[in-house]
Amino acid sequence: MSSDRTTHHSPELLLAIDCGTQSVRALVFDRQGQLKARSQVSLEGYFSDQSGWVEQHGRYFWDSLCRACQKLWQQGIQPEQLAGVALTTQRATVIPVDQQGEPIRPAITWMDKREATDTPRLSFWWRAAFKFAGVSGTVKQFMRDAEINWLNQHQPDVMAKTHKFLLLSGYLNYQLSGEFKDSVGAQVGYLPFDYKTHHWAKPSSWKWQACPVKPEHLPELVAVSETLGHITEAAHQQTGLPKGLTIVAAAADKACETLGCGAIKSHQGQISYGTTATFNTLSKHYIEPLRYLPPYPAALPGHYTCEYQIYRGYWMVSWFKQQFAHKEVQQAESSEYSTEQLLDQQAAKIKPGADGLMLQPYWSPGVRYPGPEARGAIIGFNDSHTRAHIYRALLEGISFGLYQGKLKMQKRSGQTIRELFVSGGGAQSQTALQITADVFNLPVKLPHTFETSGLGAAINLAVNRGIYPDHPSAVNVMCHVKQEILPIAENVALYKKMHRNVYQKLYRRLSPLYRQLSELFSRQ
16 A cells, blocks of 8 residues: 655645544644644534434534634635645444445444344354353453444344445545545454454454454555545535645544654553543554453554553543532633633642542443443542542542553553553643552653644654654654653552552452342343
């Protein structure tokens, strides 16, 4: 696959389009990684026809992307200044389309919780192998979660009309390029993708049985940082992007975020405090962060992203705000501070440990870890606790959960994490940053821009266009540390005891009760 590289350095502005859960952002960086222009279009109106469903119209994503691009020209950016464009998106949002690339039904987003009840029956040999390995339950959950199986069961007419089964990244790349292509780095979802070889699975793989879709119904995969296509006349008319502008394959938002932080060495860890909170490290080798959980494709070509997730991570801040922070919401309306800033100020006044209050952050369980039966918990209440204590315990609980992931990854990889980068919306909380430094007992490095996912995509673009010879060279120039937060020894000692003596024991003690609750109260 040609990279369509060029050796001359003009024009040099780099456009990254970041389609997240809450907004689409068009971001223009210079070759030093400095953000020169930013436009944002909020994504609203996710809808649920039934409990647990979370859908969105595919066209809405595309129209929002077009609006975000058009707003750039109002900020003085000239289209001819752009060296190219790279796209990064939310993961695991799927859109079936027809031959013209038009969605046949609304997108099923990554937040959707529907499950298929009529799943494919694997061959005897695969069933025996999974039973022997002790992962039959995990494989069954994979098949229940696969959108393809739900559609085959409930909307076979949709599957019959489907020309291509695309992730959101593939759909938007088609709208831009007119070609059914997607980046290897974007393949995170319930699809027959081989995470070890970074190709569609071999014909003999069990995944084709578990996700019964024909190979011709999937897009062509393009390696990260290679040329994916060029802006079409139709896309030019709708976005204002120059016709023929090079489109470069980037990666999914979390992978780009790690690259945009500059965390590309094996001893470096990266925390994303987003809707899903994650702890990530990169590896040249295929290392499963948890047993039978594959590493995802990295935004650094030829590498893997080992990721530990807290599925509802910093979504819990929004949950807390909606349920308990009505006073702060009203105060924010008449002050210069946001609701989150007001809550952060209150949490900062609470001593580390929240006076013995501890939170287990499994508001939404994982399939593999901690397990599908898991629920959240807050323990240690007494009559002195306030909302501020609960909020601080929430921030500490997320950090404890991610620290647990770090320990598991170090054990599996044999690598010790010595540097820690933090990004995402939650990284704007100074209290959260200090808690993270203290729980991990590592200096926390805050990147110079909050748009690290977009910066990661821009780095892929810069290498493709020949501005830098390789990714380490680009990272060295384009990634900068804005602030470093040092751990406080007294807090480190307290958090170490809390983690060892309480947090590590919580799930084991509570999981039998979680199972009983799951039997009594179905989440269907």
